[in-house]
Amino acid sequence: MSLVRGKLLLGLRRIQSVPVALYHENVLDHYENPRNVGNLDKKDKNVGTGLVGAPSCGDVMKLQIKVDEDGKIIDAKFKTFGCGSAIASSSLVTEWIKGKSLDQASSIKNTDIAKELCLPPVKLHCSMLAEDAIKAALADYKKKQIPKDG
Amino acid sequence: MNITRHSRVLIRNLRYLTSCKISRTSSTILKYYKNEEFVFVRNFSSVFSKSPEYTEVPLVDLATFEPICAETLETLTEYFEEIVEADEKLVNADISYSDGVLTVKLGNGYGTYVINRQTPNRQIWLSSPKSGPKRYDLIDGKWIYKHDGVSMYQLLQEELEQIMSKPVDFLQFAK
Numbered sequence: 001m002s003l004v005r006g007k008l009l010l011g012l013r014r015i016q017s018v019p020v021a022l023y024h025e026n027v028l029d030h031y032e033n034p035r036n037v038g039n040l041d042k043k044d045k046n047v048g049t050g051l052v053g054a055p056s057c058g059d060v061m062k063l064q065i066k067v068d069e070d071g072k073i074i075d076a077k078f079k080t081f082g083c084g085s086a087i088a089s090s091s092l093v094t095e096w097i098k099g100k101s102l103d104q105a106s107s108i109k110n111t112d113i114a115k116e117l118c119l120p121p122v123k124l125h126c127s128m129l130a131e132d133a134i135k136a137a138l139a140d141y142k143k144k145q146i147p148k149d150g
Numbered sequence: 151m152n153i154t155r156h157s158r159v160l161i162r163n164l165r166y167l168t169s170c171k172i173s174r175t176s177s178t179i180l181k182y183y184k185n186e187e188f189v190f191v192r193n194f195s196s197v198f199s200k201s202p203e204y205t206e207v208p209l210v211d212l213a214t215f216e217p218i219c220a221e222t223l224e225t226l227t228e229y230f231e232e233i234v235e236a237d238e239k240l241v242n243a244d245i246s247y248s249d250g251v252l253t254v255k256l257g258n259g260y261g262t263y264v265i266n267r268q269t270p271n272r273q274i275w276l277s278s279p280k281s282g283p284k285r286y287d288l289i290d291g292k293w294i295y296k297h298d299g300v301s302m303y304q305l306l307q308e309e310l311e312q313i314m315s316k317p318v319d320f321l322q323f324a325k
Contacts, residue, residue, distance in 0.1 A: 114282070121262045121263070121277040122253075124277045125275055125283040
């Protein structure tokens with residue numbers, strides 16, 4: 001009886017020591033080698049900045065896009081403080097939106113992100129945050145294009 | 151019997167330890183952002199709200215939030231247990247509630263609902279296998295998703311009545 005219990009406890013401890021195994025490999029890939037981390041000049045007229053999340057809950061995502069004259073996204077950078085899934089979600093979307101038009105970028109859905117990263121139910125919120133970040137960046141860029149003199 | 155109880159205690163302790171860890175890291179995040187001189191807009195996502203009257207809602211105070219939130223989650227746990235048990239096709243379903251997190255595994259390919267307390271922004275977060283993630287704010291005693299103005303009970307009613315073989319009534323909890 002005690003032998004069985006010992007085995008069970010050992011099993012539990014093993015799970016406890018490697019929580020990293022709970023993340024899907026696609027998340028780990030982006031988490032360990034995040035793409036496009038960094039900043040763009042937020043004062044630049046062709047740069048849109050989106051900042052979403054609340055620092056009090058530990059998830060903050062900043063996403064910046066640089067758009068050329070043809071309305072194409074030529075560069076994207078992100079900085080995220082949060083869980084592995086939040087970092088992976090923002091890293092993934094910077095990859096996706098590069099080279100896309102503004103409309104194409106705004107059509108990216110949280111479900112696409114969640115599917116690509118195989119996020120579990122409780123982590124779907126991270127993909128939603130990434131979708132919100134794109135929308136915020138696009139909104140900021142569009143706001144900058146409106147002439148101020150009017 | 152003894153073994154299961156033992157492991158349950160272990161898991162509970164583990165959960166507590168993890169939550170301590172999280173709260174410590176979030177304070178460092180705060181500091182870092184202060185250094186970078188970022189201006190924060192709380193609930194930024196509400197900018198995309200279709201109902202502008204909901205955008206400027208002040209944070210509900212903790213004393214109001216906590217009991218209502220606890221009551222909501224406990225009520226939902228009980229009701230989910232009741233309706234899932236009464237449904238013959240959901241034999242593999244599993245419902246658990248612990249430390250503000252309600253997990254409803256429906257099984258049979260119906261997916262998992264996760265409904266959890268999010269105290270820092272006074273919200274309840276819901277993750278639906280049908281419609282994805284949503285964040286509910288407490289507005290006039292109701293849990294409302296600011297993006298579309300739909301209440302949590304409304305959403306659960308619409309989705310669960312399609313899954314369950316018998317009629318469900320989530321709207322009875324909406325005051």
